[in-house]
Amino acid sequence: MAAEKSSIxxxxxxxxxxxxFEVEPNIVKEMKTVQSYIDELDQNTxxxxxxxxxxxxxxxxxxxxxxxxxxxETKEAKEEFDFEFVKRMKSDDKLRLLQAAxxxxxxxxxxxMAKAIAAEIENQSVEFVRxxxxxxxxxxxxxxxxLRKENEWAFK
Amino acid sequence: MEKLVALTNEELKVRNKxxxxxxxxxxSILSKLPLKSIKRFECVNKSWSILFENHNFMKxxxxxxxxxxxxxxGDAFILLQELPVTGDPHYVxxxxxxxxxxxFHNKIKLDLPFSIDDSRxxxxxxxxxxxxxxxxxxxxTPTNLRIVLWNPTTAEFFVIPPSPEExxxxxxxxxxxxxxxxxxxRDDYKVIRHITFHHIINNEEDVSLKDRWVxxxxxxxxxxxxxxxxxxxxxxxxxxxxxxLGAGVHINAMCHWWGVTHSFVDExxxxxxxxxxxxxxxxxxxxxxxxxxxxxxxxYLVVLNESISLISNYPETTTYYISILGELGxxxxxxxxxxxxxxxxxxxxxxxxxxxxxxxxxxxxxxxxIDLSTHIIxxxxxxxxxxxxxxxxxxxxxxxxxxN
Numbered sequence: 001m002a003a004e005k006s007s008i009x010x011x012x013x014x015x016x017x018x019x020x021f022e023v024e025p026n027i028v029k030e031m032k033t034v035q036s037y038i039d040e041l042d043q044n045t046x047x048x049x050x051x052x053x054x055x056x057x058x059x060x061x062x063x064x065x066x067x068x069x070x071x072x073e074t075k076e077a078k079e080e081f082d083f084e085f086v087k088r089m090k091s092d093d094k095l096r097l098l099q100a101a102x103x104x105x106x107x108x109x110x111x112x113m114a115k116a117i118a119a120e121i122e123n124q125s126v127e128f129v130r131x132x133x134x135x136x137x138x139x140x141x142x143x144x145x146x147l148r149k150e151n152e153w154a155f156k
Numbered sequence: 157m158e159k160l161v162a163l164t165n166e167e168l169k170v171r172n173k174x175x176x177x178x179x180x181x182x183x184s185i186l187s188k189l190p191l192k193s194i195k196r197f198e199c200v201n202k203s204w205s206i207l208f209e210n211h212n213f214m215k216x217x218x219x220x221x222x223x224x225x226x227x228x229x230g231d232a233f234i235l236l237q238e239l240p241v242t243g244d245p246h247y248v249x250x251x252x253x254x255x256x257x258x259x260f261h262n263k264i265k266l267d268l269p270f271s272i273d274d275s276r277x278x279x280x281x282x283x284x285x286x287x288x289x290x291x292x293x294x295x296x297t298p299t300n301l302r303i304v305l306w307n308p309t310t311a312e313f314f315v316i317p318p319s320p321e322e323x324x325x326x327x328x329x330x331x332x333x334x335x336x337x338x339x340x341x342r343d344d345y346k347v348i349r350h351i352t353f354h355h356i357i358n359n360e361e362d363v364s365l366k367d368r369w370v371x372x373x374x375x376x377x378x379x380x381x382x383x384x385x386x387x388x389x390x391x392x393x394x395x396x397x398x399x400x401l402g403a404g405v406h407i408n409a410m411c412h413w414w415g416v417t418h419s420f421v422d423e424x425x426x427x428x429x430x431x432x433x434x435x436x437x438x439x440x441x442x443x444x445x446x447x448x449x450x451x452x453x454x455x456y457l458v459v460l461n462e463s464i465s466l467i468s469n470y471p472e473t474t475t476y477y478i479s480i481l482g483e484l485g486x487x488x489x490x491x492x493x494x495x496x497x498x499x500x501x502x503x504x505x506x507x508x509x510x511x512x513x514x515x516x517x518x519x520x521x522x523x524x525x526i527d528l529s530t531h532i533i534x535x536x537x538x539x540x541x542x543x544x545x546x547x548x549x550x551x552x553x554x555x556x557x558x559x560n
Binding site for chain 2 (some may be wrong): 095098099102110111114115117118121122123125126129130133134135136137138139144147148150151153154155
């Protein structure tokens with residue numbers, strides 16, 4: 001089994017919009033969804049369709065994985081990269097990447113995106129968060145007023 | 157594998173809109189927020205309003221609380237050990253520096269560069285942890301309190317002089333709410349304490365009781381002024397912490413103690429702001445512990461990963477609850493976070509470490525660490541009654557500041 005695995009040289013990932021990415025096996029190690037698929041095969045090249053991930057997002061995820069898989073990069077350089085990586089993203093991008101991370105079963109990237117989103121909403125209002133996650137309130141106005149009064153300290 | 161269907165960008169957008177973020181993902185995000193933000197977002201919808209009852213969420217929140225703290229606490233501990241002497245009512249005190257990869261690989265016995273131990277009684281480290289590498293060592297006698305600041309790395313020490321209040325004849329002092337802290341605005345170390353007085357009976361001196369009577373006093377010492385100053389602040393509380401000597405914690409230029417009202421009915425967190433010299437109290441949440449009346453629990457106040465935390469124990473049991481405070485002054489911001497139970501033979505906690513490790517004294521006076529998330533137990537390899545352990549971070553800072 002180990003010999004079969006190591007025989008795979010190149011993995012082709014196909015995003016939902018049809019865009020194609022060729023990557024080395026060590027890049028997809030963190031993508032458990034992809035990895036489990038590869039583990040079942042014994043061929044030199046594999047192409048894997050990822051119908052729930054968009055091309056732009058997959059490009060970003062691969063960029064992240066490449067940086068973090070690199071043994072030459074220092075811890076500081078990786079942290080600097082993480083900072084810039086999040087900085088250039090819009091809210092929608094973060095949510096989509098979080099969902100992609102969940103679909104690809106990438107635990108540490110998922111935690112990283114969740115943290116980035118938490119940092120964005122931390123000081124925001126209830127209304128902002130509802131809008132952000134597209135959540136409808138299921139409180140009656142009275143229920144909501146009561147809860148807001150109870151948690152008054154959290155609004156200061 | 158799903159069949160590949162290439163979608164246009166427009167189709168993708170529509171498809172994306174339809175997909176709300178999954179509950180588990182939302183919980184993962186929320187678990188990374190401070191308590192205050194979580195409490196605010198309880199008003200988002202009904203399912204978010206009961207997050208603290210959600211087992212899944214609590215698991216994530218605890219995990220984040222324990223492991224996602226970048227604060228550099230330093231990687232060593234100071235241990236104060238007390239050993240009885242055969243045929244002698246007194247104890248021998250020793251200070252140890254514990255360090256190394258596996259927390260206690262290196263144990264170095266520290267010699268005090270000053271003398272404080274002449275009666276071999278009542279020695280303690282105030283507030284357990286070092287502040288900028290400086291620890292505050294005290295010895296209480298029936299009449300006064302000796303206080304020395306000490307940097308074990310540089311061996312520098314600084315003896316805090318007694319206050320005029322301690323030097324009145326026929327009057328003894330009882331100290332509560334003792335705290336050592338750092339005012340970063342003025343780059344100054346301070347000691348705060350509340351003194352209650354009692355009379356020392358001396359039949360040969362004829363001083364009327366009335367002349368000797370004095371109210372209690374809250375006073376603060378500052379290293380930069382090298383003097384004590386009485387504060388015009390009432391302290392209508394007693395200390396109620398089972399750590400006893402040296403109990404109380406310091407974080408962000410504030411000293412905190414677990415207190416109780418004079419009537420011994422209502423418990424609360426008593427905090428003193430060293431920068432603004434003001435007292436803040438935070439009532440204990442009455443619903444914190446079902447089935448046990450307030451005032452009957454054994455309490456230990458600690459700082460766990462930068463949060464003010466209260467360890468509570470039902471007397472005579474080995475069940476410990478740990479609650480953290482979200483916001484100073486807000487009773488409703490206490491959250492019960494951990495329960496440690498069924499660990500045999502543990503007696504009482506002696507201090508906390510990093511990542512939520514708690515050090516307990518075991519019966520037969522052995523020390524052990526308990527990891528709050530895994531419940532893995534590590535032996536410290538040191539015995540000793542009433543030992544206290546505090547986090548120590550080596551530093552070359554001078555006690556009297558950079559300018560001295």
